[in-house]
Amino acid sequence: MFTIGCMLIALNGTLPPIVFTPDEQRRILQHSPVPAPPDDPTNDWDHNAHAARFGQSLFFDAGFSSNGQISCASCHGPMIAFTDGVPLSEGLTIGSRHSPSLLNVSHQRWFFWDGRADTLWSQALHPIESSDEFGSSHNAYVLRLTQTPSYREAYERLFGPLPKMEDRERFPLEAKAGTPAWNAMSSQDQHAVNEAIANCGKAIAAYETQLQSTGSAFDVFAEGLREEDPQKLAALTHSAQRGLKLFVGDAGCRQCHSGPLFTDFEFHNIGIPTGHGGPPRDSGRHGGIAHVQTSPFSAHGPFSDESSGRRARRTRSTIQSPEHWGAFKTPSLRNLTRTAPYMHQGQFSSIEDVLEYYNTLEDMVVQDHHQEAVLLPLDLDESQLEDLAAFLRALESPLPDAALLSVPTSPLLDDSAPLHVAPSPPAEPSEP
Amino acid sequence: MSMRILIAILFIALSAGCAPAVHVQPGQHVLKSNDTDFIVHWSTRPTPIPVNDFFEVDVLLLDHHGSPLTEAQLHVDAAMPQHRHGMNHRAHMESLGEGRWRAEDMLFHMPGAWVLYFDVTQNDVVRRAQVDVEVD
Numbered sequence: 001m002f003t004i005g006c007m008l009i010a011l012n013g014t015l016p017p018i019v020f021t022p023d024e025q026r027r028i029l030q031h032s033p034v035p036a037p038p039d040d041p042t043n044d045w046d047h048n049a050h051a052a053r054f055g056q057s058l059f060f061d062a063g064f065s066s067n068g069q070i071s072c073a074s075c076h077g078p079m080i081a082f083t084d085g086v087p088l089s090e091g092l093t094i095g096s097r098h099s100p101s102l103l104n105v106s107h108q109r110w111f112f113w114d115g116r117a118d119t120l121w122s123q124a125l126h127p128i129e130s131s132d133e134f135g136s137s138h139n140a141y142v143l144r145l146t147q148t149p150s151y152r153e154a155y156e157r158l159f160g161p162l163p164k165m166e167d168r169e170r171f172p173l174e175a176k177a178g179t180p181a182w183n184a185m186s187s188q189d190q191h192a193v194n195e196a197i198a199n200c201g202k203a204i205a206a207y208e209t210q211l212q213s214t215g216s217a218f219d220v221f222a223e224g225l226r227e228e229d230p231q232k233l234a235a236l237t238h239s240a241q242r243g244l245k246l247f248v249g250d251a252g253c254r255q256c257h258s259g260p261l262f263t264d265f266e267f268h269n270i271g272i273p274t275g276h277g278g279p280p281r282d283s284g285r286h287g288g289i290a291h292v293q294t295s296p297f298s299a300h301g302p303f304s305d306e307s308s309g310r311r312a313r314r315t316r317s318t319i320q321s322p323e324h325w326g327a328f329k330t331p332s333l334r335n336l337t338r339t340a341p342y343m344h345q346g347q348f349s350s351i352e353d354v355l356e357y358y359n360t361l362e363d364m365v366v367q368d369h370h371q372e373a374v375l376l377p378l379d380l381d382e383s384q385l386e387d388l389a390a391f392l393r394a395l396e397s398p399l400p401d402a403a404l405l406s407v408p409t410s411p412l413l414d415d416s417a418p419l420h421v422a423p424s425p426p427a428e429p430s431e432p
Numbered sequence: 433m434s435m436r437i438l439i440a441i442l443f444i445a446l447s448a449g450c451a452p453a454v455h456v457q458p459g460q461h462v463l464k465s466n467d468t469d470f471i472v473h474w475s476t477r478p479t480p481i482p483v484n485d486f487f488e489v490d491v492l493l494l495d496h497h498g499s500p501l502t503e504a505q506l507h508v509d510a511a512m513p514q515h516r517h518g519m520n521h522r523a524h525m526e527s528l529g530e531g532r533w534r535a536e537d538m539l540f541h542m543p544g545a546w547v548l549y550f551d552v553t554q555n556d557v558v559r560r561a562q563v564d565v566e567v568d
Contacts, residue, residue: 027568030483255542264484266520266541314537317522373516374542 018241025225027248032222034214034260034334037106041306042299043121045158045202046106046209050413054154055207056404057411058200064128064144066135067092072127072204075099078405081338082211087275087346091133096282098346100331101339103400106209109265113328113344114288118315119304120208121201122297128197129176137176138197139165145200154411159199163192194296198303210404213335216397218244236394242384243391251358251378251388262333262395269327270375271364272357275345279365280326282344289320326365337396351389359385460492465552465561470495472550472561476538481567483543489523489535493552500531505553508535510546510565543568 020028037047045051058064062071075089076082082102084090089099097113105111106120117123127133128141143165145151155162165171170189175181182190217235221244224232236244247253258264267285274280292298292315300312328344336342341349348354356362359378380388399405460475473492481487489508493501507525511518523535540546550561 023568255544258484258543264541266484310537313524314521317524317537319518319520319522321518323517373514 015238018238018245020225020245024245024248027254028225028244029222030258031248031254031260031262032219034104034107034212034219037104037209037212040106040119040121040205040209040311041309042119042304042311043202043205044305045199045206046120048158048206050154051158051203052206052210053408053413054151054158054411055200055203055205056408057151057154058204059207060407064134064136064141065091066140070134072124075133076102078399081213081335081399083339085340087341089132091127091130092135093132095132097344098341101335102208102211103213103335104261104332105211106205107261107265108263108329110267110288110292110329112288114282114284114286114291115267115329116288116291117295117297118292118299118311119297120205121198122295122299122303124201124204124208125197125297137173138193139171139175140173141200142193142196143171143173145196150411155196155199155203157412158203159196162196163189191302194303198297201297207404211400213397213400216334217394218391219397221394237390239387240390240394243387243389246380246384246388247391251380252374255374256330257333263330265329267324267327267329268374269323269325271361271366272343272345272347273363273365275347283325284344285324285327285329286320286322289318289324293318333392334395334397336392351392352385355380355385355388461563463550463561463563465550465559467559468496469559470501470552470561471498474548474550474563481540481565483567484539484541486536487538487540489538489548491533491535491550493531493533493550501552501554502529502531503554504531506533506535507551507553508533508538509549509551510538510540511549512542512544512546514545515542540565540567 040046059072059076062069062074065071070091075084075091076099077084082105084099087098089095089097100113108120109115109118111117111120111123112126117126125138128136128138142163145155146162146165152162163171170185171193172181172185175185185193217240220232220235221241223229224235247257256264256266256268267288269280269284274282295301297303298312299309299315300307304312306312331342336351340351341347342351342354348357358375359380361375361377364375460473463472463474464470465472471494473494475490477488477490491506491508493504493506495501506527508523509518519539520541521537521539524537526534526536528534544567546565546567548563548565552559552561
């Protein structure tokens, strides 16, 4: 079944060239290039430039938090690939997980380490009422929009009139989902606030959809493989090429870190020792599935722009099983050079520490026989570990356009700006 | 998704001793149930099965005389026995009539050795046909 093509030789200086077999080449090319951001059918505004500009303003605005000091950017700092550089993020208090990078985030299939959000827009609603993060309420958030003229205008141009939030009896500020104050609101008022907050999430998601980072040294090398261009092949050092060979071969990394984003977008328990010792207390994907299937803001909920489509069906048909306990989403490996520390609790501070773990599986937490069984100690020597690290470092790519990395001058984009920004990918049967 | 992924499909092409009553499309695979009592014709879209991308399975169920199995329910499922896990989604099954079915939302999220299961329920009895599939 396999056609044995001619072996391609990667020339690099005067050292003996590194040879990739046809199977290795095929596997390597599965990792590049990064495609255009996919369409999210549950968000009609995901590629709308005006929505993205409004969303960018919301992203950088600390005025929405209860102490006026925390914005999305506090924990997703643009200059460090939209992460925060600490093991556990700190908003109003220190949370229980590490802040993931938002570069290329719109390609994901699930959001958060446990995938408890199934769309990018619904993810953005979580920090608002979370007591670790903004510690605010959806009512307070929407009220602030109505009281800030530029926000009000930006919102209403896109989505129509905001609810009459000034009436505090109907919209008490302390009303958060699940509280008596929220339950006392009429269902129409609850719906109006939910709709407005979902629209804000859709605008933030439109901004995040623009945070693409592609074109690493590895991508140049992959182009070189495709085009048989020795100059492009030289984009990776010899050491990184040997690391790549390990990555797609004996080290087995591509089993989970697959595709152009180096993630399968799914969940595994790789047994990382927990910060507190002992078996994992964090339910991981197990709890995430329960949440996403019942959230009013999920793809199949009333605020989705395609509540009966495939995306919605897939959330409903997701299977929860014991092996999901303590499983976390496979992170992308692009831009690791900017995103230390690593893992869901920031357990490892360097790429070397991560590789040391995979090499020895020292202190691995094995729960029971329900756990997925994929990893074995790699037993690589020092120089092989250096090669693997060199390859991972070659996955760094430029940050998005500078205009996307700070507070915009206004949430309103000038009228002449084109409506659509990011190109939609060609219609394909496949989607994340 | 420019470069389509090669897979090696290991299957037992069983030309059952009887002529099937229904024309079989080229590219289809044929399989006998574990109890040899029914026959499964199946093909996937896209072919070969991609790593970590959704695909569909078209199925035709025949009894051992080669006539369509009409009074039966089909569920298509899959697992990676070496890793001790299955798929993360339940397939969406659509009955197309005359023993024909389509399984949608199939997703092999990891490369490696999978087993594809065709579970047929008739009169409260479930019977299975299965085939090894290598995805890379």
